[in-house]
Amino acid sequence: MEKEIRKILLEIFPFKTNFKKKFLRLFCFILLFISFFIPVNCQIQAFQINEKEVNSEYCLNLNPKTIIIANFIGEEDSKKEIIFGTFDSKLFVLSLSNLKEYFNLNTEGNVKQIEIIDINNDGKNELIFSTENNFINIVDSNSKEIYEYQLLDEIIKFNFLDSDKDGFIDIIVATSRGIIAINKNGEEIWKNFVEMPLIINFLIKNIDNFAEEEIIGYTNQSVFILKYNGGSPKIINFDFPIKAFSIYDTSTENHVVIALYNKDLYWMDYKGNKNFILNTETKVTKIIPSTYGTEYFKRNFLFILYDDKKIDAIDTSGGKVDNLNDLNLPHFLWQH
Secondary structure (H helix, E strand, O other): OHHHHHHHHHHHOOOOHHHHHHHHHHHHHHHHHHHOOOOOOOOOOOEEEOOEEEOOHHHHHEOHHHOEEEOOOOOOOOOOEEEEEEOOOEEEEEEOOOOOEEEEEEOOOOEEEEEEEOOOOOOOOEEEEEEOOOEEEEEOOOOOEEEEEEOOOOEEEEEEEOOOOOOOOEEEEEEOOOEEEEOOOOOEEEEEOOOOOOOOEEEEEOOOOOOOOEEEEEOOOEEEEEEOOEEEEEEEEOOOOEEEEEEEEOOOOEEEEEEEOOOEEEEEOOOOOEEEEEEOOOOEEEEEEOOOOOOOOOOOOEEEEEOOOOEEEEOOOOOEOOOHHHHOOOHHHHHO
C-alpha cells in the first residue's frame, strides 16, 4: 500500500528529492496509521503475475478473496485467465500471460465467489459467480449471460454435483436457511430449508466410497451429511462451536475432521460416529489433509495450522511428527 501511495504522490507533488522523500514517508505513515482506525471506501490493491505488476484503474477496488486462475476463454491448458471481482460491483477476465482484458461485467452487488465449469456439456467452460445481493449468474466465454437467478436468502457458498442424475452438473447452493439445488436452466430441483440453518461451509465428497458423492458441511455446532439428491440429512451435534473442518482420505473411506473452539479435535466416519483425536494447545485455524498415496507421503497426515501461526502434522490417532523436516515435504507446500 505504501508503494502505491508513493507513486501517486510523486506525480502530484514536484518536491525536491530530500524533502520529497521525507514528506512521502511521513504521509504514507499517517495514511497507514489512519487506515487501522477509520474504515475507507477506496481500497488500493496491487499484485504481481509472472513478475508483471497489475496496477491499473480496475485494480483500485479489486477483492483479492475472489481471485481465481482457470482455463476459461482458451482451449489450451497453457492459456489461462485470471478472473476477479471488485468492491464496486464489477467482474474482470484477464489473460494470465499478458494481462490483456478480455471483458468485464457489471454485477448485481459485489462478487462473492467465482468458479469455472462446463455446466451444459457443450465442451466449453462457463463462468459461474455469486454476489452479495444473492444472485447466481452463468456467463459464457463471449461474456453472454446464460441465466441469472436470485435467491431470497443470503448465499454462503456454492458447489457442483449432478443431483438428479440427468447427466448435467447442477449448482448446489448453501444459504442462510439451508441448501438448494438448481439445474443449468435456473430451475429448482430440491431444497432443504428446515434441518440445516445458518450453514458456515460445505464440501462435495464421496465420503463412504460408495457410488455417489455426498454433501458434507457444518453449522455452528453440528456437522451434516446429505445425499446427492437431497432428502433428510444426517446431523451430528457437538458440545462446542466448530472452528475448522476438513475431509481426510484413509484410502478405504473418507473421514470428516472437526476442530472445536474448546481446542478438541475429532474425526468422524460416514455413519456419524465421533472419535476424539486430541486436545490442541492452541485454537485451530485450518486443517489441511495430506494427499494419500503420493510420492511425498508414505502415510496420511493432517497438517494443523493454529491461530498463533504454528503448524503440526498428526494422524487420526493423535500421533505427532516431532520434526516436520522428517516428512520430506515438497517446497510448494510451504508456499500455501
